[in-house]
Amino acid sequence: MTLDPNEQPSHSILKFESMLKTDEVYFFDSEDFEEIIHHYLNNGKIALAKKAIRMGLEQHPDSLELQLLQVEVLVFENKLDRAEFILDQLQLLDSRNEEIFIQRANICSKKDNHRGAIELLRQALELSENDFEVYSLLGMEYLFLDEYGKAQSCFMKCLEADPEDYASLYNVVYCFEFQEDYEGAIRYLNNYLESSPYCQVAWHQLGKQYDAIDLLEESLAAFDFAIISDDSFLGAYFEKGKVLEKLGRYQEAIENYLVTTRMDDPTSHAYLRIGRCHEKLGMEEQARDYYYLTVHEDPLLDKGWLAITDYYFRKKNYTKAREYINKAINIDGENAAYWTRCGRIHQALGELDQADFAYKQAVDLGNYELGTWLQWARVLLANQEVAAAAEVLKQGAEFHPEAAELKYLMAGVCRILGKDRMACIHLRTAMEQAPGKLRQFRKQYPDLYGASWAQRIIGECRKASK
Structure with a gap:
C-alpha cells in the first residue's frame, strides 16, 4: 500500500502520533501499522517508521507484512545480512510471496549483482498481481547494466498499466535519448x-x-x-x-x-540566461546586472562568475576580469577553458609569469586549441624565454600539423635561436600552406620580416604561386 506523501494523515496516523506524546500504548490492527509505516517511509521519517515497526511486531509478531517492512528498512540501512536472515525465515512460511523475491532482488542490487536481481524479479513477476511495480524495478536493473532497450520495454509496460506514471515516462524518454x-x-x-x-x-x-x-x-x-x-x-x-x-x-x-x-523563487540559471539574452541584444549594462544577480543567487555557480569576467574583459577592465576569473577557478579549478581565459587576462595585464602558469594549466587539463599554443608561445617570447617558446610551438604542431600560424611563429623563434636553416624551412612551409597569413609573421617579427633572408623566401614563394 503506497501512500501519497502529500496526503493528509489518517485517523490511525494521528492516533499513533498522539500515543507517542504520552506514556500510553494503544492497540492497532496490523493493517493500521502498515499504513503508519508506509506514511513515514514515504515522508523519509525512517526513525518513526522503525518505531512503528517495532511496536507493530510487538503487537503482531506473526505478521508477514510487518516483517517485510522491517526487511525493507534493513535493506535501506545496508544491514543486508540481518535482512537476508529474516527473509530466509519468511520464505519457509510463504515460498510464493512476491515481496520476498523483490526484497532479495533489492539486496542483490545493493551488492551490484544486477543479473541476480533481474532473475529474482523475473520470479516475482510470475507471482505478482501488480506486475507494473516489478517491471519498474526490472527497468532500473537493466539501466544499471546499460541495457537500454530492455529497460525501455519494462518502463513502457509500466505506462501501459498506469499512463500517469510520469517517472516511467521520463525513463522511457531517457532510454531513447541515450540511444x-x-x-x-x-x-x-x-x-x-x-x-x-x-x-x-x-x-x-x-x-x-x-x-x-x-x-x-x-x-x-x-x-x-x-x-x-x-x-x-x-x-x-x-x-x-x-x-x-x-x-x-x-x-x-x-x-x-x-x-x-x-x-x-528566482534561480541563478534563469538570471544567467536573461543576462546572456541582454548581451546578445547589445544591452551590456543590463546583462551585467543580471550576471551579478546570478552569483548573488548562487555564489557557487562558476558560469556566473565567468560571465562577469567576460563582461569586464570586453570592456578592457582586465583588473576586474582577473578578480572574477579567480572566483570561477576557485569553484572549478579543473576547467581548462577558465585557465585559458585567465592566461589571456594576465597576458593583457603584462603579468607574464602568471600568464605562463595559466596557459600551462590549461594545456595540462586538455585544452589543445591552436590559439592556446600561440598565445602561450607569445607570452614566453615576451618574457625572453625563447627556448621554452620553441618547445611550446613544437608541442602545438603535434596537435595542429597543418597550422601555418605555428610555422610562421616558429620561423622567428628559430632565427632568434640562431637556427637559420630551420627558420628558412619553417617560413617557406608556412608560405606554401597559407601565404595570406604572412601578416602575422610581419606583426610579430617586423625586423625579421624585413631581413634579406626572409624577403628572399617570401619573394620566391610568391613567384612560385603565380
Whole structure:
C-alpha cells in the first residue's frame, strides 16, 4: 500500500502520533501499522517508521507484512545480512510471496549483482498481481547494466498499466535519448499524446526531442502545448526560452525566463540566461546586472562568475576580469577553458609569469586549441624565454600539423635561436600552406620580416604561386 506523501494523515496516523506524546500504548490492527509505516517511509521519517515497526511486531509478531517492512528498512540501512536472515525465515512460511523475491532482488542490487536481481524479479513477476511495480524495478536493473532497450520495454509496460506514471515516462524518454533515437522518442510521445492529449510532461519531453534535432518551430509548439496543459509548468517556460534564444528571438526568451522568476523563487540559471539574452541584444549594462544577480543567487555557480569576467574583459577592465576569473577557478579549478581565459587576462595585464602558469594549466587539463599554443608561445617570447617558446610551438604542431600560424611563429623563434636553416624551412612551409597569413609573421617579427633572408623566401614563394 503506497501512500501519497502529500496526503493528509489518517485517523490511525494521528492516533499513533498522539500515543507517542504520552506514556500510553494503544492497540492497532496490523493493517493500521502498515499504513503508519508506509506514511513515514514515504515522508523519509525512517526513525518513526522503525518505531512503528517495532511496536507493530510487538503487537503482531506473526505478521508477514510487518516483517517485510522491517526487511525493507534493513535493506535501506545496508544491514543486508540481518535482512537476508529474516527473509530466509519468511520464505519457509510463504515460498510464493512476491515481496520476498523483490526484497532479495533489492539486496542483490545493493551488492551490484544486477543479473541476480533481474532473475529474482523475473520470479516475482510470475507471482505478482501488480506486475507494473516489478517491471519498474526490472527497468532500473537493466539501466544499471546499460541495457537500454530492455529497460525501455519494462518502463513502457509500466505506462501501459498506469499512463500517469510520469517517472516511467521520463525513463522511457531517457532510454531513447541515450540511444540517440530522437525520432523514436518523438514517435512514442506523439502516440502517447493521442490518448493523453493534456499531459504537460509528455508535451515538455516532446519539445526537448524536437529541440535535439533542431526542429525548433515544432519544439516551440510542443512547449506551448505543455504550457496550455499546465500554465504553472516552469520547465516548459524555461525550455521554451532556450529555443527562442536559438532562434535569435531574445526579447521573447527573456519574457519566458522572467515568468519562471515570478512564479517561483528566482534561480541563478534563469538570471544567467536573461543576462546572456541582454548581451546578445547589445544591452551590456543590463546583462551585467543580471550576471551579478546570478552569483548573488548562487555564489557557487562558476558560469556566473565567468560571465562577469567576460563582461569586464570586453570592456578592457582586465583588473576586474582577473578578480572574477579567480572566483570561477576557485569553484572549478579543473576547467581548462577558465585557465585559458585567465592566461589571456594576465597576458593583457603584462603579468607574464602568471600568464605562463595559466596557459600551462590549461594545456595540462586538455585544452589543445591552436590559439592556446600561440598565445602561450607569445607570452614566453615576451618574457625572453625563447627556448621554452620553441618547445611550446613544437608541442602545438603535434596537435595542429597543418597550422601555418605555428610555422610562421616558429620561423622567428628559430632565427632568434640562431637556427637559420630551420627558420628558412619553417617560413617557406608556412608560405606554401597559407601565404595570406604572412601578416602575422610581419606583426610579430617586423625586423625579421624585413631581413634579406626572409624577403628572399617570401619573394620566391610568391613567384612560385603565380
